[in-house]
Amino acid sequence: MDHQPTTHATHGTRVVPRYNYRAQFDDIGHVVAEMHDCLLEGRCVLSSDVTSFEEEFAQYIGTRHALGVNSGTDALMLTLAALGIGPGDEVITVANTFHATVLPIVRVGARPVLVDCGASDYLMDPDQVRAAISERTKAMIVVHLFGGVVQLQPYLDLVERHGLHLVEDCCQAHGARWNGRRVGSVGTAGCFSFHPSKNLAAAGDCGMITTDDDQLAWRLARLRHLGQDGQNSHVALGWNSKLDALQAVVLRHKLPRLDEWNALRGRVAARYQAHLDDLPVGFQILEEGGDHVYHLFQVRTPWRDPLLEHLCSTGIDAVVRYPTPVHRQPAFLDLGYGPGAFPNAEMQANETLCLPIRPDLEEDDVAYVCEAVRSFHRAHAAR
Numbered sequence: 001m002d003h004q005p006t007t008h009a010t011h012g013t014r015v016v017p018r019y020n021y022r023a024q025f026d027d028i029g030h031v032v033a034e035m036h037d038c039l040l041e042g043r044c045v046l047s048s049d050v051t052s053f054e055e056e057f058a059q060y061i062g063t064r065h066a067l068g069v070n071s072g073t074d075a076l077m078l079t080l081a082a083l084g085i086g087p088g089d090e091v092i093t094v095a096n097t098f099h100a101t102v103l104p105i106v107r108v109g110a111r112p113v114l115v116d117c118g119a120s121d122y123l124m125d126p127d128q129v130r131a132a133i134s135e136r137t138k139a140m141i142v143v144h145l146f147g148g149v150v151q152l153q154p155y156l157d158l159v160e161r162h163g164l165h166l167v168e169d170c171c172q173a174h175g176a177r178w179n180g181r182r183v184g185s186v187g188t189a190g191c192f193s194f195h196p197s198k199n200l201a202a203a204g205d206c207g208m209i210t211t212d213d214d215q216l217a218w219r220l221a222r223l224r225h226l227g228q229d230g231q232n233s234h235v236a237l238g239w240n241s242k243l244d245a246l247q248a249v250v251l252r253h254k255l256p257r258l259d260e261w262n263a264l265r266g267r268v269a270a271r272y273q274a275h276l277d278d279l280p281v282g283f284q285i286l287e288e289g290g291d292h293v294y295h296l297f298q299v300r301t302p303w304r305d306p307l308l309e310h311l312c313s314t315g316i317d318a319v320v321r322y323p324t325p326v327h328r329q330p331a332f333l334d335l336g337y338g339p340g341a342f343p344n345a346e347m348q349a350n351e352t353l354c355l356p357i358r359p360d361l362e363e364d365d366v367a368y369v370c371e372a373v374r375s376f377h378r379a380h381a382a383r
C-alpha cells in the first residue's frame, strides 16, 4: 500500500493530514485506462458504467434500487420531492448536522422542524421527534452522524403509528449496519454522498439514493432526468441531477474495499480511545450495540479552541465539525430558533473537535496525535 509521507519536506516537522487519496487506489493505471475508454467512446452520462455501479451499490446496501445523482444534497432534495413533500408540509430533523441535511427541506418548499441530539451520542433524540410531530409532519430525516448509527426502532414505530416517511441521511455512514442491515436499506430511502471527504470518495461531487420502493425509484429516475419519461416527453417538473460515468469508474474501483476501510477506521478509533482514556476528554458514545464507521472521530473538551490551536500548530490536521449548529446559521435564522434552543447541539458545536482519521493512518501517527493531546493537557494542568 502507498503511504503519504508524514514528514513535511521543507520544515522537517511531522504532519498528520486528514486525507490520503493515494492510499485509496490500489491500481490507478486500471482506473485511468477505463476513464480513457469512457472519454474516447463518449460514455459520459447514464452509461453502462453508471448502471453497473448502481447495481453494485444496491447489492452492497441491500436494496432493490440505487439511483445515482449529482450530490448528497440532491439525493435528499429529489427524495423529498419524489415523496410529494412540499409547501405546507413539515419535515423533522436534527439541529447538529451538516447544512445539506436541512437545505433540501427548504428547497422543496417544506418547513424544517428541528430537534436536539443526545448529550453523549450526538444523535437525534427520538423522544423529541415524537413530541415534535404535528398534523403537517410528512417525514423524518435521521442522520447517522459522524458514522455513528441511529437506533432506528423508535423511528420505525413512529412511521407505523403516524404514516410518516423515514429518510436516512447516510452521507457519513456508508456501509454501517443497524440490526444486521446496512443503513440506507431500513427507511423509505437512503441518501448518500460520495464527496471526496466521505468514507467512499469520488473525484468530485456525486451521490446516490437507495430504496426498495419500485414506485419511488421510478419517480426518482424521472425527476433526476428533467422529469422525462422518454425523449422529448417531459411529464413532471424535475432537475438535471445525474452521477457521471467517470465518477462511476472511480467508485466501482473503491467499493470492494469499503468494508476493509471501515474496519481500519474502527481500529484507529479504538487506538485513540485506548491512548486517551485517562485524560479528561469525552468521546461519541453510542447506545449499546450501535455500529460506527468513524467518518469522524470526535473528542470533547471544554478547552476545545486552545486544543485545536495546539494540534494545528504541531502539524495535526484537526478540525471542528460543525462550529455553528444549523439553527444558528444566518441562512436559517428565519426558522426562529434562538440561542439555547438546542443545548446538546450547541454543546457539541462548542466543545468537540475531530482528530484525523483515515483507514491508512499508521500506529505511530496515532501515537503522535495522542502525545500532542497529552502535552496540551500537561501544559494546561501546569497553568
Ligand SMILES: *Cc1c(COP(=O)(O)O)cnc(C)c1O
Binding pocket: 070, 071, 072, 073, 074, 097, 098, 100, 101, 143, 169, 171, 172, 192, 193, 194, 195, 205, 206, 207
Ligand atoms: C456531505 C453531507 C451531505 C451532502 O452531501 P454533498 O454530496 O456534499 O451534497 C448531506 N448530509 C450530511 C450529513 C453530509 O455529511
